[in-house]
Amino acid sequence: MTAERGRPEHRRAASDLTGRSSELDLIRAVIENSGRLDSSLTLFGEPGVGKSALLDAAADLALANGMRTLRAAGAEFEANIAFAGLNQLLVPLAPMFPQLDSSHESALRVALGFGDGPTPSRLLIATATLSLLLLAAHDQTLVVLVDDTQWLDDASADVLAFVARRVADTAVRVLTAVRTTEQPPAGDVNSLTIHSLDDAAAESLLIGRYPDLAEPVRRRIVTEAQGNPLALVELPAMLTPDRYPSADALPAVLPLSERLSRTFASRISALAPETRDLLLLLALGGSGQVLSDEGVVGPGAAAQLDIAEHERIVVVDRQHAVVFRHPLVRSAVVELAGAEARRRAHRALAKGRALDPGHRAWHLADASFGPDEEVASLLQREAIQALKRGDPTAAVAAMTRSADLSPDLQHRSQRLAATAYFAAEVMGDLQSVSSLLSDARRVNAGVGSVAAASAAASLLLYSDGDVISAYRVISAALRVPDVEPAAEEVNSAIWILSLTVALNGRKEMWDSYRELVERYRDMLPESVLIRSEIATNPATASPEALATLDRQIAALATERDPGQIIRVAYVANDVDRLADLREPLLRVWREGRQAGAVASVTNALMLLCGESYLAGRWDDTLRFAEEGLELVEAYGYLEFVWYLKYSKALAAAALGQQDVAEEPLEWMLSWSLPRQAFIVPQHVYRVRTLAAIGRGDYETAYAEAVRVSPRGVEGGTAQQLQLFVAYDLVEAAVRTGRTEQARGFVDAMLRMGIAKISSRWSLLVAAAQGLVSGGEVASAHFERALAAAPEELWPFERARVLLAYGEHLRRERATVESRVRINAALTIFDRLRAAPWAERARNEMSATGLSRRQADASQVQLTPQELQIATLAASGLTNKAIGERLHLSARTVSGHLYHVFPKLGVTARAGLRDALTALGEQHDDPEFP
Structure with a gap:
C-alpha cells in the first residue's frame, strides 16, 4: 500500500457534521463491525445532500481505527468504458496481484487493461476482486469507499455489488454513495437514504461556517437551500456583504442549481x-x-x-x-x-501509455473537430467489442457516435442502420429503431444497405410479427447485385431471415433461406452455417453438424457475447441440447436485466421456458414466461408474445390445468394466421394434443396431432411428421384403434432417423416401437427406451414411457414387474404435479390388484438403512437392541424411525408390519416381513 498523506486542513472531524449524528452512528457500526449492520452500506441521496462528506467521515473513522482505505468515484465520462471504475479502485493494490492464484491474477490484469487475452467472465473478475480485497485486509481491516456509483460503468458496478454482498464477517468494509432523486431500490445490501437537513440543522450549519452572516441573509439562504448542505456551504460565498449589503439587495430568485454552478465556475476561473x-x-x-x-x-x-x-x-x-x-x-x-x-x-x-483501445477511441472522438473516418472506424470496432462483452448500452453509444463522425454519407447511413439493428436486437428500444432508420434514410435516401434492411426487418417482425414483409425486405437486400456488404451485416441479416422463415415454416421460404446462406457462405460464421443445416430439418442433420454444435455449446461456458449465446441456443433447441445452455442463458438473463438489454433478456427467457419445461421445472417455465410477457408488452415486442403464452399453456396442459391451457390458444390462432406465421397453429395443436391425452380423450388427441402435420396421414404412412407431436400421434393412434396408422408413423420415425438427434428421441422412438408391438418384443423396445437416456433427463417423457411399459406388462400378466414400472412413473408424475397422468398411474396400479391405499403406499422410497431399521423394529426389537445389532446409537435409530413413520403412513411401531407387507407385495420379495 502507498504511504498515507496528511489529512487536508479543510476536512472536518466526523463529529462536526451538523445534523448527521444518526447517519454517523450507522456508518460507525459498519466501520467498527459492531453487530448492528453487516459490513456494507450504500448511501442514497440527491446531489449535494452530503453523501461525499459522510464518506469523508467514514475515511476519518477508518483512519482513527488504524484501518486501510481504498477510494474511487464514478465518472460520467467513463460510463461507457467497461471496468474503468474497478481499474481506479484496484490500481493501488496492483503490487499484490502476484499473490493471487493464476486465474484470478490473469482475469484482473486483462479486465483492468494490464494484460492481453480473452475477456474473462464477469463472475471470475468479481471473485478475483473479492479475493484481492480479502488479501489486502489480511493484516489490517480494509475500508472501500466509492462515491458516485451511479456513474460507474456497468461492469464495475456489477463487481462492486457482488463484493458488497459477500463481505459480511470479513475484514473488508464497503461503503458506497449513489446520487439519486428517487426512492432507492430494495436490495440485499444495507442502504441509507440521506435526507436534506431540517431548518434548525441548516441554520446551525450556517452559523457554524459563517458566524458573521447577517440574520436576514441567513434565513433567505436556509429557505432557498431547502436543506441541501452543499448549497448551504457554497451559496454564502456568492452573497458576501460587499455585493449584497442587505437582505433586500438579494436577487428575487436564487435557482439552486444555477447558483451552485456559478459558484464552482467562479472558484475555478480564479485558478x-x-x-x-x-x-x-x-x-x-x-x-x-x-x-x-x-x-x-x-x-x-x-x-x-x-x-x-x-x-x-x-x-x-x-x-x-x-x-x-x-x-x-x-x-x-x-x-x-x-x-x-x-x-x-x-x-x-x-x-496515454496505458490507455486501452476503447478509451482511446472515445477520447479521439471527443477530440474530433469534424467528421473523421479513422476515428469513426475505431468507434465502430469498439461498438462490436462492447456487444461481445455484453455491454449493449456502450455498443449503441459507440455506433451512434461513429455515425456522427462518418464523412461518407453512405457509411453514416449504414452505421445509423447498424445502431438501429443493435437497438432492436439487443436493447429492445423499437421506438429508437424507427427514428434511427428515418435518420439513415434522410442522410442517404438513395442508397439502401443490408444493415438498414436488417433493422427494418427487425422492426417489422418484432413490433407486429409481419413475417412476409420482414422476409421480403431482408431477402431483397441480400439479393441486390453487385453489393458487397460487410460480414457483420450479412451475419445479422441471415439471422433475421432465419427467424422470419422459422416463423412461417413453409418449404419455399426455407429453400430461399438455404440459397442465400450458400450465396454468402464464405462470409458467415460457423454457428450460422450449422443453424441452416439443423433448423431446416433436425432429423437430417449430419453427425458432423451435431458434433460441431456440441463444440459450440461447450465454448459458451466463457462466452460474453449474449448474441452468440442466444444464436447457438436457438439451434440447440431444435436438437434437445438446451439443458447444456442453462447456465449461459441464465447469465444472459441476469446481465441483460442489469444492462437494460430487453431483447436479449426476452430471447433468453423464451429459451429458458423451453429448457425448464423439458427438465420438468414447470414452475420455472411459468415464472420465466410471466416475466417475459411483462417485458414484451411494456416494450412492444409483440412477436414474442405468442411463444411466451404457448409456454404457459404447455406447462398448464402437463399439469392438468385444462382451462388455463386453452385460454390463450384462440388468440394465438387469430394473431398468427393473417401474418402467415404458420408455425404458431402447430404449437396450438400441440398443446391441445397434450391436454387431450392427459384427460384420456384420445380421439381428440389424434385429431389435433394430425392437424400439426396436415399431410401427416396419407395411406396410413407419415409423409411429413412434425417431431414435437410424433410420440403423441403414435400413442393417440394406438389408443383409438388405428394400429396400422400408428405403425406407419413409427416407420416414418425410423426412416427419418430422429433417434440420432438426442437421447430424448432415442427414448421416444424406442417407446413408440413398444406401443405398436406386443409380447416380449414390446418389452424389449421399452427396456431399450429406458436405457437410452439418463434417468435425471426428460422426466415427463420418461414417466410416460414407464407408464406405457407398466400398462403393457399388466396386459401380459406380469403383475409384479408392472407395479414396479407404474410406481416409478407415479413417483415422477407426483413430483412434477402432473395430475392427470398421476391419476392414470393410480388407476393402472389399482388394475394390478392393489387398493388405492396400497398403491399410494407402494410409492414409499426407503433407503437401505431405513428399510433395515424398520424391519427390525417391526419384529419387536427395541431401539437399543437395533442399535447394538447395527452398531448405531439408540438416538440414531430413533432419528431414522422418525423419518420412516411418515414415509410409511404410520404413527407408531405397531403399524410397521402391515406397511412393510404392502411395500413387500410390490417387490414380491420373501425377505420382507
Whole structure:
C-alpha cells in the first residue's frame, strides 16, 4: 500500500457534521463491525445532500481505527468504458496481484487493461476482486469507499455489488454513495437514504461556517437551500456583504442549481491556466491515474495539484487518488474550459501509455473537430467489442457516435442502420429503431444497405410479427447485385431471415433461406452455417453438424457475447441440447436485466421456458414466461408474445390445468394466421394434443396431432411428421384403434432417423416401437427406451414411457414387474404435479390388484438403512437392541424411525408390519416381513 498523506486542513472531524449524528452512528457500526449492520452500506441521496462528506467521515473513522482505505468515484465520462471504475479502485493494490492464484491474477490484469487475452467472465473478475480485497485486509481491516456509483460503468458496478454482498464477517468494509432523486431500490445490501437537513440543522450549519452572516441573509439562504448542505456551504460565498449589503439587495430568485454552478465556475476561473488545464485532464480522464503519465499532464502537475487541493477543488486521499469534492465541480471544470480546450485535453489523454483501445477511441472522438473516418472506424470496432462483452448500452453509444463522425454519407447511413439493428436486437428500444432508420434514410435516401434492411426487418417482425414483409425486405437486400456488404451485416441479416422463415415454416421460404446462406457462405460464421443445416430439418442433420454444435455449446461456458449465446441456443433447441445452455442463458438473463438489454433478456427467457419445461421445472417455465410477457408488452415486442403464452399453456396442459391451457390458444390462432406465421397453429395443436391425452380423450388427441402435420396421414404412412407431436400421434393412434396408422408413423420415425438427434428421441422412438408391438418384443423396445437416456433427463417423457411399459406388462400378466414400472412413473408424475397422468398411474396400479391405499403406499422410497431399521423394529426389537445389532446409537435409530413413520403412513411401531407387507407385495420379495 502507498504511504498515507496528511489529512487536508479543510476536512472536518466526523463529529462536526451538523445534523448527521444518526447517519454517523450507522456508518460507525459498519466501520467498527459492531453487530448492528453487516459490513456494507450504500448511501442514497440527491446531489449535494452530503453523501461525499459522510464518506469523508467514514475515511476519518477508518483512519482513527488504524484501518486501510481504498477510494474511487464514478465518472460520467467513463460510463461507457467497461471496468474503468474497478481499474481506479484496484490500481493501488496492483503490487499484490502476484499473490493471487493464476486465474484470478490473469482475469484482473486483462479486465483492468494490464494484460492481453480473452475477456474473462464477469463472475471470475468479481471473485478475483473479492479475493484481492480479502488479501489486502489480511493484516489490517480494509475500508472501500466509492462515491458516485451511479456513474460507474456497468461492469464495475456489477463487481462492486457482488463484493458488497459477500463481505459480511470479513475484514473488508464497503461503503458506497449513489446520487439519486428517487426512492432507492430494495436490495440485499444495507442502504441509507440521506435526507436534506431540517431548518434548525441548516441554520446551525450556517452559523457554524459563517458566524458573521447577517440574520436576514441567513434565513433567505436556509429557505432557498431547502436543506441541501452543499448549497448551504457554497451559496454564502456568492452573497458576501460587499455585493449584497442587505437582505433586500438579494436577487428575487436564487435557482439552486444555477447558483451552485456559478459558484464552482467562479472558484475555478480564479485558478491559473495551468491548474485549470490539469483539472480538465483529471475531469475528462475520470481518475487520478492520469497523474502517473507525465507525457499527458506535463512535469509541473504535482505543484498544480497542490494548488487545486488547497483551493478545495479536489481531495487527494491516502493512496494519492484524486477525488473532486462534488460531481458538480467536475462538471463545472468541463463546462468552463471551452470546446477547443476540451478537444486539446482529449487529444492529450488519447496519447496515454496505458490507455486501452476503447478509451482511446472515445477520447479521439471527443477530440474530433469534424467528421473523421479513422476515428469513426475505431468507434465502430469498439461498438462490436462492447456487444461481445455484453455491454449493449456502450455498443449503441459507440455506433451512434461513429455515425456522427462518418464523412461518407453512405457509411453514416449504414452505421445509423447498424445502431438501429443493435437497438432492436439487443436493447429492445423499437421506438429508437424507427427514428434511427428515418435518420439513415434522410442522410442517404438513395442508397439502401443490408444493415438498414436488417433493422427494418427487425422492426417489422418484432413490433407486429409481419413475417412476409420482414422476409421480403431482408431477402431483397441480400439479393441486390453487385453489393458487397460487410460480414457483420450479412451475419445479422441471415439471422433475421432465419427467424422470419422459422416463423412461417413453409418449404419455399426455407429453400430461399438455404440459397442465400450458400450465396454468402464464405462470409458467415460457423454457428450460422450449422443453424441452416439443423433448423431446416433436425432429423437430417449430419453427425458432423451435431458434433460441431456440441463444440459450440461447450465454448459458451466463457462466452460474453449474449448474441452468440442466444444464436447457438436457438439451434440447440431444435436438437434437445438446451439443458447444456442453462447456465449461459441464465447469465444472459441476469446481465441483460442489469444492462437494460430487453431483447436479449426476452430471447433468453423464451429459451429458458423451453429448457425448464423439458427438465420438468414447470414452475420455472411459468415464472420465466410471466416475466417475459411483462417485458414484451411494456416494450412492444409483440412477436414474442405468442411463444411466451404457448409456454404457459404447455406447462398448464402437463399439469392438468385444462382451462388455463386453452385460454390463450384462440388468440394465438387469430394473431398468427393473417401474418402467415404458420408455425404458431402447430404449437396450438400441440398443446391441445397434450391436454387431450392427459384427460384420456384420445380421439381428440389424434385429431389435433394430425392437424400439426396436415399431410401427416396419407395411406396410413407419415409423409411429413412434425417431431414435437410424433410420440403423441403414435400413442393417440394406438389408443383409438388405428394400429396400422400408428405403425406407419413409427416407420416414418425410423426412416427419418430422429433417434440420432438426442437421447430424448432415442427414448421416444424406442417407446413408440413398444406401443405398436406386443409380447416380449414390446418389452424389449421399452427396456431399450429406458436405457437410452439418463434417468435425471426428460422426466415427463420418461414417466410416460414407464407408464406405457407398466400398462403393457399388466396386459401380459406380469403383475409384479408392472407395479414396479407404474410406481416409478407415479413417483415422477407426483413430483412434477402432473395430475392427470398421476391419476392414470393410480388407476393402472389399482388394475394390478392393489387398493388405492396400497398403491399410494407402494410409492414409499426407503433407503437401505431405513428399510433395515424398520424391519427390525417391526419384529419387536427395541431401539437399543437395533442399535447394538447395527452398531448405531439408540438416538440414531430413533432419528431414522422418525423419518420412516411418515414415509410409511404410520404413527407408531405397531403399524410397521402391515406397511412393510404392502411395500413387500410390490417387490414380491420373501425377505420382507
